[in-house]
Amino acid sequence: NAGVTQTPKFQVLKTGQSMTLQCAQDMNHEYMSWYRQDPGMGLRLIHYSVGAGITDQGEVPNGYNVSRSTTEDFPLRLLSAAPSQTSVYFCASRDTTGWYEQYFGPGTRLTVT
């Protein structure tokens, strides 16, 4: 099992550019989520999904878009990048057949100039 994978690992964008952060998991988990991590702020939930075709907003959804067409993939789209979106982004997945830990991807470090 590869677990949760994310691409790219690093990305530099200019203000106004758009891009998609990719996330995939091979554990057949229904629940997937995106967090951003900023110094002193901990992990904040951006969007989450409880299954294919179902997504919902987390704590800090503005400026981001998600979709879930398959169980495996949960891409995060930045519509028009802003310097405030400079952060480390983590994708995670979780088994919902019971109460288990959440598995995290290795993260994407994004810089917006």
Add this chain to the structure above:
Amino acid sequence: SQELEQSPQSLIVQEGKNLTINCTSSKTLYGLYWYKQKYGEGLIFLMMLQKGGEEKSHEKITAKLDEKKQQSSLHITASQPSHAGIYLCGADGAGSYQLTFGKGTKLSVIP
């Protein structure tokens, strides 16, 4: 919404010393998770606590859940440089799979 407060925010200890990190919730705790993050890396799952009074240990790390105080503690015995990193607590919401996280405790261990 649930908030988790971790204390201390940062900690510097000498190798071999014991230490404790606390995580206090603003709401009832249903499930509490401890993760460790090495600087610049992803999150590594340490332990999960689900019942009041539950206590789990892995190597030199012990976590406890005090349901009445809505608090969990993480205790490291005889710290080593390999214990250095950021420790994060996360909690389940009521009937929700969303995990809310504390802001983390940065641990440095001086040889």
